[in-house]
Amino acid sequence: MWHDEFRVADLGVRPDYAVRANGELTGYIEFKKPSLPVDPATFSKANREQWEKLRNLPNLLYSNGTEWRLFRDGRQLGETVWFTGSLTSAGNRLVPADPAAFDALLKTFLLWKPAPISQVARLVQHVAPLCRLLRSAVLEQLAAEAKSSSPDNDIRARPFTGLKNDWRKLLFPSADDATFADGYAQAVTFALLLARSDDHLTEGASLHDVGRLLDADHALMGRALQLLTGNVNERFSVTLQLLQRTIAQVNWSAIRTGNRDAYLHLYEHFLTVYDSALRQRSGSYYTPHEVVEDMVRLTENVLRTRLGQADGFGADEVRIVDPAMGTGTYLHAIIERVAEQAADRYGPAMAPDAISRLASRLNGFELQMGPFAVAELRTSDLLKRYHSPLPEGGLSLFVTDTLDNPFVEDEYLPSTFGPLSDSRRRANNLKANIPVTVVIANPPYDDKAENHGGWVEKGSGKHEAAPLDGFRYPGNGRYEHMLKNMYVYFWRWATWKVFDAHEDDQHGVVCFITPSGWATGPGGRGMRDYLRRTCDERWVINLSPEGQRAEVATRIFPGVAQPLAICIFIRKAGAVRNEDHRARVHYRSLTGRRNEKFRQLREIGLDDGGWRETHAGAARPFTPLTQSGWEDFPALDDLFPWGSPGAKSNRSWASAPSPETLRRRWKTLIRETDPAEKGKLFKETRDRTLISKKEPLPGQSASLLPVGKEISVSPTLVRTALRSFDRQWLIADNRVLDYARPDLWASMQDGQFFLNQQSSHKIDSGPAVVATHLLPDTDHFNGRGGRSMPVLHPDGSSNTPAGLLFHLAHALGAKRVAVTELAAYIVAVAGHSAFTERFAEELLTPGVRLPLTRAPGVMESGSHSRQRNPMGLDLRRAVCRPRCGTTRWARRRPPLRMSC
Template identity: 45%
Template sequence: MDVFDTLVAQFGAAAKDSLNGPGEPEAALATPVDNLLREYGEKILSRKVVLHAEVREDSGNVRPDFGVRIDGLMSGHVELKKPETSLDPDTYSKSSHNGRQWKRLSKLPNLLHTNGLEWRLWRYGELVAMAHLPASSLTKFKGAIAAPPELDTVLSSFLSWTPTPITTVTRLVDTIAPLAALLREEVLESLQANRRNAKATGREENSYPFIGLKRDWRASLYPNATDEEFADGFAQTVVFALVIALSDGMDFNNIQLRDIAEGLQSKHSLLGRSLDLLTEHIKGSTVGLVLETIIRTLSATDWRAISGGNQDVYLHLYEHFLNTYDPALRKKSGSYYTPTEVVAAMTRLTDQALQKYLSIPEGLSADSVAVIDPAMGTGTYGLSIVQHVAAQAEKYGPGAVADAVTSVAKRLYGIELQSGPFSVAELRLSQAIQEFGGQLPENGMHLYVADTLEDPQSGTNRELSYTLQLIAQQRQRANRVKLETPIQVCIGNPPYKDKSEGLGGWVEKGSANSNHTPLDDFRKEGNGKYEYVLKNLYVYFWRWAMWKVFESIPNSTDGVVCFITSTGYLNGPGFKGMREWIRKNTSKGWIINLTPEGMQPPAKNAVFNIETPVGIGLFIRDKENDD
């Protein structure tokens, strides 16, 4: 009998003894499977295999049974089922425990699935190999179980797994999106488990890592974050910090998270510090094992092959990621892709408006013109402005281009609520400025992870550690920009989401320091029954933009607001007050219809994938020459 035959026979005998004893059948398989994998790794592959049992806080847990390290590297997972349980996910109902669990297991890059008799090897939910022991039952067979060659293939393939090379954006997204979703689920479950344990033991909640992390997250960046929003922010921040680290040339082989965080901080301080904060106390946890899996999987990334020296890779990276990671989140957040042709047109229109109607001959190239995108996304508008200014300076030579781009980098502002697109925006803009020969601002670009609609006079209500203070500076600096920085141009594509009552922040509810609620300016006496339509994110952003450019700074009342939005405010009865206020408070305005000819709601807009007509709205205020 050769080594493999002996190992399988030993497994069969151990499983038979264990299953015929007391206890749960699934648990009875744990030790025999553990021994088989360890012995196979050592005696056949000459590799050290260690199985780490996953923590199970309750009977409804859907985590896999084991994480597997091979020669110290996170390399796969094992899920055990009791004998005679089907391993075919098509037989699971979506609402059953097995169905809910499979939804998670299908996101793993290397999964061994077994009920003792049947063995299946899965990669991201795709079946790649399977085997069946030649016995009808593990509790009743006689003699030694024969070792089928198919099982040798399954075990060898599982324990010899190496990450699939990642050389395209599509492969990168297909790799990180399911793992990011898995990380989000793991963080949410860990947070909820911390709460259950705190309640059961009576211990102080802050002594639990994920409860403390969430409180720090709220205190420093997102004061109103729910559990789900915290888990999503955690996952997107960590995953995109890792992607940015890859783009900076970091080698993920034999690297620790702390090293990645430190490496990021010199060029991407927020991402580096956030990664450090979020991962400081998770070593050995199930979240830590997921992160190890992500890092190991990304270690096969060839960033040069992905980018090919082309910035377009960043343009679509997050758009594709969000579609795969969580399409519902895109709809919930009102985030939609803006075609570069439309963005470029808006940039040119704004430049012309500054020159023709506000008497600024240099337009967007003028040192006096500060620009903000309050819903920055992946930085498409900021990039368009940098490219436009560079193109205008080309006729004066390369030196002029570098100077012009350096200037615009100091005058360009952006706010983004989600850390994933923020990280892409920061990368795209900083690289573009440097490629044009420009210099980045000494203290970094004026790009912030913050809530545009948050009260600019709000602050933290607790003392923060040094690290948290550094992260919270994002929110604090964004609020100072809102209150103190003169802005001549507000441009962008604000989120569209109706039925958004409660999401408008200070614009919708007013400030504790003022009796004035900005959204009330869009209301008209006697028109209240129609004005439910004002509870839309894009309306909140219109009011914020008008406030920021025309009202926020005394004696600085001229400027341009250029937004892409739904055109419903042009003729709907609920928008009478909005139209009246805009007419009274601007000098000129244009609406350019972008809805395909003949298309009417509820057909989806082919460009923006929302069920509403869309247009560019550009409004100017020039008090000195108001006609």
């Protein structure tokens, strides 16, 4: 039987024919123009794009009428078969050059059957491409329905549009077409895999019956399969049957043999083949079992030693949630731990009972249908292994957006959606009303997650503040863009759920592994303040003391460059809290290669001697107290309090190494007569457009006309410090620079120069402070932000606290200390790698502090250090003895404490 699909032209990626043999789908045929070769290596862009979508079909015949090729999973099978003669003139004389070869080709094509699948790798290789093809088909079907002239409520004409709208109402309110198509494809694929695992799937079974059988133990996936496959046209049934035939060949028994957890890497491998970009966007990285097991172990120790639960996770009062469940790794580790402990204490016969009691208290939330189905599959298999039945009502695993509003009213949906709407109601009831003792997870990372944090980020409107506001800190707004990260949203949800949501039960523990930037950087001040005020004790395990983009061999997740930490927070019921309450924070770091870090993690105990105390200040970083006296040193921005982020143009064309280049660009812009093209050349932004009128920058002459009406082709240019070692020319025009910082321009004068430090990221190499006499760019320090401190105010006065220079002169026994002498001393001490190496641990926290000496003449010599020693080494000897590794001022006399 031939299924002609060519007539659906706007679907684009469909092969021309699908072919059945003996009632079973056997493959696809794609015909090309007679003059077009069917060798994929010769395809043009359009045909290559189609080939990339079709290449993973398991049985595909390509032909242009005279050339025939058979492909299996993108690889040609056998030789090419050629016909003799011309399609336009040969008529019945058009015959294969080798009839036997053509006959063999057709038999091979028509007699195709899916190969048995007994390994996870082969499963992924065969199933992921078909899932991707199904996703493409759904997207194209939605696009075709959008062009339909039928009424919007015509279900026969727009079946997938109606299904998408119901799906959004029920599970994913913010889902767009792409999200729905992905959810559809993964839901169907993994529901079939789950059905095959329970022996409900065969090649000939109807998908509706498969879903009904699956509904008994896996209600959500069973009903999803029925809904998603119950009203599809012939074209979709062809694709679905190919997927069904392939999955029917999966031999789960063989896959499980000798493999304790065959599903552990299944979804990670699936995503890598299915859509590696989706894997990166969703943060779907398998958490090493060494990390999971020790996070579970340490969390249970907290339950026993701090929260009075002697039975740990086995205690009937302990309810657990993984809000980013993925494939259920943390929940399964808890199940195995409880089972093993029950068997050790009371004998193997008690393990099933312990698991049954745990299952009703064990909860998981997951946004994607694929990993959710794998979690159900793994959990069912795990319970079977321990001969423990599924709990009444099924497992407490939910397809839900953890961050959505849990208090939203349920919309009415038809009874056919019963299991799905019931799952949503149960998930929201748990999120809103049921106290939780433990939240443990590896939440997703996405640093471009603004407007994706749902209720946690935005609240529920005018009458309810967003929970995320609890992580904000007064006056810290310029740094709090860092809070718009998916893992931060999950931190806030977990802390809200355990510590805030239930007034009568604010008692429990949160254990996460996440990037550690919030624990040390300025953007996390509000988080740290909240946690110190709210919690009673905290443990921080720094997994990445090597810093950003460390050597891959040292990383816990080889593909993740951000520094990571395991953090455990507890809040005890009945603890006395007042304005001075601060959680005790313990800190340690793991060093070495990956396996060495795993070994160290395995040996950690909550009360062993390897922990160090950290700062106690409300918003201070979660880093250890040091022995260097660093905390007693004045901060650079205490010595020079007025600072600025630096000038920012937001237009790369406005700066260049050559002034002639800038003049040429400006001339091209001004002489352009087409307004649309002129807008593109200018690169209009919210703050600067072709019609914007801006006052001239201080000290610069400029036209008052908007750029769109400017006629002068001679721009004003100044030399600026783009980076520490990169001087460039800049168009000094306030109409062009989005954030020109006029106060900085006003401060430019004879004798002015700027000190610059990295204020938002740690410093792990090179100088800690740089200086320039040119106007600094916002990324002047090292291309990643920073803060510039002018030595002089615009009026020529010193940018120092009142009385500081007099105090320094008195302490040093000098007649006077000039502000330039203080600045030169700072550059001499901190402007080289020796300072960074000496205070490497202290500089994990952004912001430079300066040791001040009492040695006479040092401050003055600092002002001449450029002539005497460009690296400031003489000064460093006056401050530090490299041989003994201790500082003279720390050993003999205390540093100055600046209180002015």
